[in-house]
Amino acid sequence: MKAPKFNYIKANSLQQTLELLDELGEEGRIIAGGQSLMPTLNMRLSQPNTLIDINGLQDLEGITLEGEIVKIGALTRHIDVAQSSIISKHLSLISKAMPHVAHVAVRNRGTIGGSIALADPAAEMPACALALGAIMVVESLKGRREITAEDFFKGLYETERKPNELLVEILIPVERPEDISVFMELAQRHGDFAMAGIACIAQVKDKTFKNLKLVYFGSEDKPTLAKKTIASMLGRTWSGDCCKTVTESLKEDLSPMTNLQGSSTMKLHLQNVLTGRVLRTALDRAETQ
Ligand SMILES: Cc1cc2nc3c(=O)[nH]c(=O)nc-3n(C[C@H](O)[C@H](O)[C@H](O)COP(=O)(O)OP(=O)(O)OC[C@H]3O[C@@H](n4cnc5c(N)ncnc54)[C@H](O)[C@@H]3O)c2cc1C
Incomplete structure (x- = not known):
């Protein structure tokens, strides 16, 4: 058509x-x-x-580091985010997620601002924004306002941005040296939208989780912080009985959508499997970091 x-x-x-x-x-x-x-x-x-x-508005493009904050202009292409040394050094979660965003041709044109403004529930960048505690800066004739990721993503393709507001930049605090980032998703083919996925930031001490952020995407109507699952894993390491704990807590945290990608039950199962993989990977990385 x-x-x-x-x-x-x-x-x-x-x-x-x-x-x-x-x-x-x-x-x-x-x-x-x-x-x-x-x-x-x-x-x-x-x-x-x-x-x-807005493609002629060059002021909306580019990535800068200002103190402890990485500023990404809304019009910055996915490819430039993927190739940025600031991103790879300070926001390793985004570097790990970028190869999963569509295919090279789409990444050459698509922008991080477009991805966040659209709020596709299966998109990688909104999940990373939430896991990293990003702030979205929107501007209208009345001025600028800053919206936290928790408040920005409201539902299926729905955000806190008003129709008269332009998303101008995304502010993201740098990862701390003790942060471990893990990004995993399951898609039918590499580059397709995710059926299930997790963006994770963890801090590990003595092989147990000291701090944890687990953001689920693909299954929910918006990127979702799994508060019960996080609470259930704090102060613990991964062991056999975690499987049961996580399975129970995810049932409370998540409410997967049934759609063409699969049923709610299947997506809950996939997120469950991914959770074990993500947590074990975080612990493994803590050993070598
Ligand atoms: C085949 C294919 C596969 C894809 N796979 C994936 C994938 O796996 N993961 C993924 O995340 N994405 C995927 N995408 C989408 C891609 O990442 C897009 O680049 C992205 O979703 C939107 O960015 P854009 O710059 O192209 O936005 P546009 O298409 O130009 O705009 C998207 C929406 O955002 C609004 N918008 C854009 N910029 C702003 C702004 N600054 N302020 C306010 N509103 C704005 C527009 O009005 C529109 O409603 C795929 C796309 C295709 C075609």
């Missing part, structure tokens, strides 16, 4: 973009990499009146 008719405006400044968003409201739609938006237009799942192209 072909996209429905739409107006197209190539924005030449941030101010113009914000004015257009304010004027058009729900009728205006930002286009960044176009890797998700264009397929949805072609399939007529979305019919915005006007596309506002």
Whole structure:
């Protein structure tokens, strides 16, 4: 199918973009990499009146380290995130996740801001944002506001960003030297959206978990912090009886969606299996780090 008719405006400044968003409201739609938006237009799942192209706004691109915070411009392409030495040195979780984001051609055009603004429940970057305690910076004519990842992702393709706000940058605290990052997902083929996945940051002392963040994606309607499972593993190492504990706690933490990727029961099983793998990998890495 072909996209429905739409107006197209190539924005030449941030101010113009914000004015257009304010004027058009729900009728205006930002286009960044176009890797998700264009397929949805072609399939007529979305019919915005006007596309506002932000690809000329170079101020929205780039990655900088300011003190303990990594700032990533919303228009930064996945490929540039993947190749950044700042990211590989300070945000190893994102480096581990990036190869799972689609395929090279999509990563060449797709942007981190597009991925986070879209909030696809199976996308890798929203899960990493939540695990790393990222802050999303959105801007409108009224000014800027900062939204924590916990507040930003509200549900299926639903975020705290308002239609008149542009996501301008993502602020992420650097990982601490004692942090261990583990990223795992299960997809039908490498590069496909995940059926189940976990972004994990752990701190391990004397072979037990001192701190733990387990963010589940792919199965839920949004990236989800598994609070009961985390609590059940703190102060413990991985042993045979953890399987039962984790199986029980995940039933309370997660509520997987049944969709074309699989049933709720199957996804809960996959997340359960992944949890054991992720936790064992974190302990193994702690031995060698
Ligand atoms: C075949 C295929 C496989 C894929 N597999 C994966 C995968 O495994 N994992 C994954 O994470 N992604 C995957 N993607 C999606 C890809 O990562 C996209 O790049 C990403 O989801 C959206 O980024 P974009 O820059 O292309 O955004 P666009 O498609 O341009 O926009 C997406 C949405 O975000 C909005 N938006 C974009 N930028 C902003 C902004 N700065 N402020 C406010 N709103 C904004 C747009 O209005 C639109 O609603 C896949 C895509 C394809 C085509």
